[in-house]
Amino acid sequence: MLSVVCSFFHGDNPNWGLEKIKFPTKKRKIMGVVIINFKAYREGSGKQALELAKIAENVASRVDDYIAIAPPTIDLAEIINAVSIDVYAQHVDAVDFGSHTGRITAEMVKEKGAKGSLINHSERRLRLADIDFLVSKFKELGLVSIVCTNNVATTAAAAALNPDYVAVEPPELIGSGIPVSKAEPETVENSVKAAKDVNPNVKVLCGAGIGRHEDYVTALDLGADGVLLASGIVKAKDPKAALEELVGLR
């Protein structure tokens, strides 16, 4: 996957006799997965969630990267009806329909049109047996499973359950603005290796502190299929500009 990336053309070509001219860096041509988790941020819920979803849809329409969103559950139905990009839940409970007050089942989010869900986010951890239950249930229902993990060992364990994606996010870097792909490249690289050793079909995302184009490029260079991110876009002063920068449109 080494150079899916090839996204930089630093431009002085001596053959053209234009040594002195610096051509602008051209960023596009990176086609990974970008999943934006709105969490329970004020900027990512209610009316603002809808605005953010439309921004993601607009940017997605201008690139070949796979851009999807995970808004709060309460906003899922409205957003799914309003945009054409894939929408994921942030969490579902490991239960079937039944007497479970306040719970959300996988069937419920599927009925609303969700593409899948994050499972076991570090802010919403589950027991191993529950993760296994959900991954199997998602397969039966045709939902896409994204199992979040915190390190190399748990990434390998999650990959063994055969989800569609694993997403490694060191909790100490979440929301820090310090990108995992720069601060802990070995975590990303070794997670990719460990996950693919166990399950060559699983796709691997990394997340925590990702916000800039170079963080995304580095993640792909390290072998990841893409990034899972939140605050870098959701809490940005100008989320549209931030997402455009992330995917290399500016």
Ligand SMILES: O=C(CO)COP(=O)(O)O
């Ligand atoms: O938890 C995350 C995405 O699920 C990462 O959050 P930040 O992008 O805010 O670090």
